[in-house]
Amino acid sequence: MEKNKTSEDSIKILNRRSFIIITVGAILSFIVSLRLFSLQVINFNFYKKKSVENKLSVKLTPPLRGEIYDSKKNLLAGSSSLYEFVVFKNLSKDHFTEIRKLDSLIKLNLNFSEISKQLKKYNKYSGYSLSRASWEQIVEFEKNKFLFNSIKIIESKKRYYPHQNFSQIIGYMGQSTQSSELYSKGVFHLEKSYEKHLRGTPGKIFSEVNAKGKTIREISIEKSIKGNDLDLTLDLTLQNYAQSQLPTDKKGSIVVISVSDGSILSMNSNPTFDAQIFEDRENTKIKDLLNDDQKPLFNRAFSGFYPPGSVFKPISALVGLQRNLIDPQKEVFCKGHSSLADRNYYCWKKEGHGKVNLKKAIKESCDVYFYELAKKTNIDDIASLSSNLGLNKEYDIGLSNMGKGLVPSKKWKKAFLDESWYQGETLITCIGQGYNQTSPLQLATLYSAILNGGKYPIPKLDKNTNTRFTGKLLNNEHQKIIINSLNAVVQEPRGTAYKLSISNPGYVKIGGKTGTSQVIRIKESERKDDQYKSKEIDERFQDHSVFVGYAPYHNPKYIASVIIENGGSGSAVAAPIAHKVLDFAYKNNV
Amino acid sequence: MFREFKSIYNLNWIYIFILFIIFWIGEINLYSAAGGSLDPWASNQLIRFLFFLPLFFLVTMLEPKFIYNFAEIFLILVLIGLITTLIFGYTGMGATRWIRIAGFNLQISEFTKIALVIFMAKYFHKLNAEKTIGLFKSILPLVVSIIFFILVAIQPDLGTAVIILVLGLVVIFYAGIKLIYPLLSLGIILSISPILWTFLKPYQQNRIQIFLNPDLDPLGKGYHIIQSKIAIGSGGLQGNGFLEGSQSSLDFLPEKETDFVFAIFSEQFGFTGSIMLISLFFIMFLIPVLKTYKLTQVFNKIILFVLSFKIFFEFLINISMTIGILPVVGVALPFMSYGGSSLLSNLIICALLLNFMSINEKKRMFS
Numbered sequence: 033m034e035k036n037k038t039s040e041d042s043i044k045i046l047n048r049r050s051f052i053i054i055t056v057g058a059i060l061s062f063i064v065s066l067r068l069f070s071l072q073v074i075n076f077n078f079y080k081k082k083s084v085e086n087k088l089s090v091k092l093t094p095p096l097r098g099e100i101y102d103s104k105k106n107l108l109a110g111s112s113s114l115y116e117f118v119v120f121k122n123l124s125k126d127h128f129t130e131i132r133k134l135d136s137l138i139k140l141n142l143n144f145s146e147i148s149k150q151l152k153k154y155n156k157y158s159g160y161s162l163s164r165a166s167w168e169q170i171v172e173f174e175k176n177k178f179l180f181n182s183i184k185i186i187e188s189k190k191r192y193y194p195h196q197n198f199s200q201i202i203g204y205m206g207q208s209t210q211s212s213e214l215y216s217k218g219v220f221h222l223e224k225s226y227e228k229h230l231r232g233t234p235g236k237i238f239s240e241v242n243a244k245g246k247t248i249r250e251i252s253i254e255k256s257i258k259g260n261d262l263d264l265t266l267d268l269t270l271q272n273y274a275q276s277q278l279p280t281d282k283k284g285s286i287v288v289i290s291v292s293d294g295s296i297l298s299m300n301s302n303p304t305f306d307a308q309i310f311e312d313r314e315n316t317k318i319k320d321l322l323n324d325d326q327k328p329l330f331n332r333a334f335s336g337f338y339p340p341g342s343v344f345k346p347i348s349a350l351v352g353l354q355r356n357l358i359d360p361q362k363e364v365f366c367k368g369h370s371s372l373a374d375r376n377y378y379c380w381k382k383e384g385h386g387k388v389n390l391k392k393a394i395k396e397s398c399d400v401y402f403y404e405l406a407k408k409t410n411i412d413d414i415a416s417l418s419s420n421l422g423l424n425k426e427y428d429i430g431l432s433n434m435g436k437g438l439v440p441s442k443k444w445k446k447a448f449l450d451e452s453w454y455q456g457e458t459l460i461t462c463i464g465q466g467y468n469q470t471s472p473l474q475l476a477t478l479y480s481a482i483l484n485g486g487k488y489p490i491p492k493l494d495k496n497t498n499t500r501f502t503g504k505l506l507n508n509e510h511q512k513i514i515i516n517s518l519n520a521v522v523q524e525p526r527g528t529a530y531k532l533s534i535s536n537p538g539y540v541k542i543g544g545k546t547g548t549s550q551v552i553r554i555k556e557s558e559r560k561d562d563q564y565k566s567k568e569i570d571e572r573f574q575d576h577s578v579f580v581g582y583a584p585y586h587n588p589k590y591i592a593s594v595i596i597e598n599g600g601s602g603s604a605v606a607a608p609i610a611h612k613v614l615d616f617a618y619k620n621n622v
Numbered sequence: 623m624f625r626e627f628k629s630i631y632n633l634n635w636i637y638i639f640i641l642f643i644i645f646w647i648g649e650i651n652l653y654s655a656a657g658g659s660l661d662p663w664a665s666n667q668l669i670r671f672l673f674f675l676p677l678f679f680l681v682t683m684l685e686p687k688f689i690y691n692f693a694e695i696f697l698i699l700v701l702i703g704l705i706t707t708l709i710f711g712y713t714g715m716g717a718t719r720w721i722r723i724a725g726f727n728l729q730i731s732e733f734t735k736i737a738l739v740i741f742m743a744k745y746f747h748k749l750n751a752e753k754t755i756g757l758f759k760s761i762l763p764l765v766v767s768i769i770f771f772i773l774v775a776i777q778p779d780l781g782t783a784v785i786i787l788v789l790g791l792v793v794i795f796y797a798g799i800k801l802i803y804p805l806l807s808l809g810i811i812l813s814i815s816p817i818l819w820t821f822l823k824p825y826q827q828n829r830i831q832i833f834l835n836p837d838l839d840p841l842g843k844g845y846h847i848i849q850s851k852i853a854i855g856s857g858g859l860q861g862n863g864f865l866e867g868s869q870s871s872l873d874f875l876p877e878k879e880t881d882f883v884f885a886i887f888s889e890q891f892g893f894t895g896s897i898m899l900i901s902l903f904f905i906m907f908l909i910p911v912l913k914t915y916k917l918t919q920v921f922n923k924i925i926l927f928v929l930s931f932k933i934f935f936e937f938l939i940n941i942s943m944t945i946g947i948l949p950v951v952g953v954a955l956p957f958m959s960y961g962g963s964s965l966l967s968n969l970i971i972c973a974l975l976l977n978f979m980s981i982n983e984k985k986r987m988f989s
Contacts, residue, residue: 043918045798050914050927053796057907057931060938061900067945071855072893079855086852087868242872 088251089241095232096189098259100202100222103295103495103622106268109202109223112192115170115185118159121151122246124182131162134183137176138169159186164313191216191223191311195268197275199307200331201299201493203432206310220329222262222493225430232259263495265295267622270613277609278302284596285332285472286609288617291480291588293499294489296429297622298613299473301332335433337469338595341547341602342397342528343580344464346482346514348405349390351417353510357408360390360513366400370407370459377403377459380548394517395527397546399463406462411453414461415441420504422477422488423470429493437474440467465550476593479544479580482518483588485511519543519585522607529579529607536608539615543588544581546602551575574598579606583614590617624683632980633682637909641957641972644902645671648958651887654864655879657871663879663960670962674969681973686981689974690921693744696737697766703730704773711777719777720963729963731774731782735789735932736971738770742790743924746797755799763794780826781951785936793928797920833949846882849874850944853885854896861892879960881952884944900941903956907934910975917983926978929971 071079100109117134121127128148135142140163151160165173165185173185191205203221217231218224235256240248274286278300288297305328309317321328330336352358368384369376379385379399385392393401418424424439438444440461442453460466470478473491481488486506489499521527521544528546532539551573577599582588592610599605616622652663660668703721707730711718720727742763749759767790775783795804811818819827836844836851853869856862867889869875878886888896910930914923933956940955942948954964 042798042920046796046920046923047915049796049798050911050923053792053927053931054908054911057934057938058904060942061904063947064938064941064945065897065900067942067947068854068888068893068896071851071945072858072888072896075855076858079852080858082852083856083869086849086874087872240868240872243874248872 087240087242089239089245089247091237091239093235093237093256094189095234095256096258097191097232098230098261100230100262100264102264102266102268102271103297104267105263107194108198108264108266108268110192110194111189114188114190115165116188117162117165117169117173117183118186119151119162119183120159121182127151127182130180130182133179134162134173137179138172140169159184161186191307193307193311195272196306196308197271197300197304198266200301200304200329200333201264201266201431202307204307204310221331221432222264222430224432226262226494230259230262233257264493265290265297265495266299266493267297267617267620269620270617270622271298271300273616274298274613275300275302275304277612279596279599279605282596282599283326283332284594284599285336286613287333287472287476287593288613289473289476289480289491289591291483291582291591292489294477294480294491295495296473296491296493297590297617299331299333301330301336303328305329331431331433332472332595332597334427334431334471334473335435336595337435337437337471338576338578338597339466339468339549340464340470340475341549341576341578342399342464343475343478343545343547343578343602344468344470345394345397345402345462346518346545347414347418347421347423347478348402348409348462349394349514349517350482350506350510351409351413352390352405353513354417354507355409355413358390358405363387363389364393364401364404366398368400370400370403372403372407372456372459375456377456390513391517391520394514394545395520395524397521397528402462403459406459407455409458409462411458411461412441412443414458415439415444418478420486421481422503423474425474425477427473427477427491429491431493435471437471438467438469464547472593472595475578475580476591479582479591479593482506482511482514483582483591515543518545518582521545522581523585528603529581531603532607532611536611536615539611540583540618541585542581542583542611542614543585544579544607544610546607547578547580548601549576549578551598575600577605578602579610581607581610581614583618590614590622592617623685623688624680625685627683629980630679630683632982633976634909634979637906637972637976637979640902640906640909644899644906645957647887647899647902648883648955650864651883651890651958652879652960654867654890655870655883655886658865667960667965670965671969674966677966678969678973681970682976682980684977686922686978689740689925689977690744690747693737693740697741700730700734700737701770701773703728704734704770706730708773708777717777717779719779726962729782729961731777731779731786732963732967733970734770734774735782735786736929736967736974738767738786739789739793739928739932740925741766742793742797743921743928746793746924747919747921749797749920755794755797757800757803760794760799760803763790767791778823778826779952780822781939781953784951785932785939785953788935789928789932792931793924796924796927829951830949833946836946846876846950847946849876850882850885851946853882853889854945857889857892857896859893861888861890861895864890866890880954881940881950881959882944883955883958883960884941887958888944896941903934903937907931910979913979917981919983922978922981922983926975930975933968933971 096111099107102108119127119131124130131147142162170185193199201221203218203223205216205223206219207216218227233256236254238251240251242248270288274288278284278286283302285301287299289295290297303326305321366379366385366388368382369378385396385398388398388401418439424436426434426436445451445453457466461468477491481503487501487503489501522529522532522542524530529544577596579602580593582591592614594606594610596605649664649668652667653660656663707718707721711721719729721730745763767787771783771787774786832838832844833847836847838844840848849869853867853875867886869889870878870886875882875885907930910926914926917923936953936956939948939953943950954961956968
């Protein structure tokens, strides 16, 4: 190695360059330090949070759902155990082969493409539920357990509905659409509206997980809190009895409410369905149910709206009395029809009722008396009293698809049909036909309002809510006249439901009103030659049979409202059913 | 070939002490990276270290003259090694970087850095530098640097290739090229960088794009940077404490034993620990550099300055990568990243530095 006689100058240059590079190195170190300061000191909280979020996993454990009881603590909806085949990806690499093996061993009819799609999304430490497991399947699985490393049987809870007659009130549960919620929630009727009340608080398992999602240790556990129970005003025995009284081949509904506090004691609709099939995921039955043109999911008690027919007449009578349009004693002559503007309006009794006062008009359901009254009446007075007595209202009691129905008025007709009101329409409205649309629950409430003297309790299903009254007080005298007449309907000879007193003298004595609501209007020509009576009318055009009654008539406790679609006359079909149900309620003191 | 044994007393033992401390920090770090276990990294790295130690002291005892004389031979050996790597090397993670020699997987590119610096030091020494060096005299070292850059870049190993090129440029700069040329070339590089961009492999372009915005791909390529920043940031001022780094122990940090060891260190020991580590490396850089001011021989000066710079530079590049101010290019943290070739080459560099620091030009002239 030759020694160079390097000049002083070139050494100086090297030393100067060295200084430059050291300076650059120091500046770079400083920049790095500043960056570290920014990350570790200034933004420490941000990164600390991220770090905790990384490692902390919160697993929710579903709470036990609150139970639903009838008024006597009979269970209507509870929880029962459910077993599922669950696959855990982390337990075996061959988990998909095992799924196929399971499917061929126990005929589960699994959808492999769907499962493999779902499995890809699943964290390998949280299991994926393949299918429900029946007892036979569990036994079969246990025998061959050694074949399956990645599949386990896991117990969880499902909703259990012991009595199918309540499905149309309690509703059912469904899978939550939000993926963040692990468990199903109520999607119909009370299960839906009382979701918050019933659901409870999920438990939380806080655990530390690694980057692959594997739990390293559990940090803390918050136990789940069971949901609140719900006590209903319904009575199990009455509900079952009333359902048995509905003709199985006809659509219809029975509502029984308590006069004193508006408690709904039973509320039936036919046809009905069994909510359990949703919990048991019986897909064919669910499909059949949804496609059934009888619409079993449709509860006629509060979603079904019909012309009330003659049970509406007390409202017309009360308007007449309030407006001084009628004298209750003064008689009107019924010759079978009444005319207005060259048109005849017929009484149901073709030969006429003869001389009729108010009581007789209600008792024998004379239409002509009410036509004469209607000629002097303003439709808006009818509408306003109807609303005061519980019609044209939705009751907020947690039921899905509750409607308001319709009480026609001038304003309504202008707004919806863009036509002005004709007095002839008042005539048919006053006998409960025409545009009138009421539900059986509304009719029960209407009679509750009359029996309570105008201020009536709003119907309720939740036993633990306070009774709330609404409506305007009626004149005491007017109320007495109406109730007397309604009692006479059943209790006095020639009353439209007098037959009830004769055929079942042992039953509780009731009052009430029959109604026959026309599905089609009868043509003038047909009426003249009695064609409409002899004619074979297609069943779906036959009259609806309506009856609203209360028992016992001297001190009413229960109101029953019955409608049988296309059942014929109210006195023949609906009234005997209502009488039986009222008798049952009274004798069993529900 | 070797000096007398007693010259071992002339070694800078402070430097050796700092080196051992840094290695020991690296060991502790690898131990914590494995979740408090010697297995698999800390023990392996320690065995390598002990195995390399005799070689380390052997190099400190080499006659500088021997190194000077064989400068070209070293470079040719490395060149053959690199070409062999390209042809016979084995491939891992999409790159052909290693060859097997006597049962070891060697990354020749690591040793290229040393050979290149030695070669260029000799070149400039021979130039008998008068004043500043013109462009013409710089062309040979530049071309050699670029050849090695390309040979490593096509493995592909962009990180190491860039380090090789930078070292070549630093030698040229340090040796005293006229300032106008580096400034001019910087201008040219900046203006043609868009064209260079198109020569990058898609994964390299990807890394740079994600470096600029890691949230483009938070679960894919950006994951490394994001998780590394979380680890470092969550360390805070004081750190989470020894073995208390959750990002590391719960495996959120990828490549934690190699490129991202600094994140593990910083998560446990915080800003304080990080600044201490930077200071240690800076002191380690300065000790040989300060010695250069006492030397007059260009060869000695370049070896001491540039090789010392190499260790510090790689340290800075590596931590800049982990804190997200440079793209992730795969540069190891000297003495702390797990890996044999990097450890061996850095030990050889330190041995060379110790060797050249013990030179007393007044007493022992080149003859």
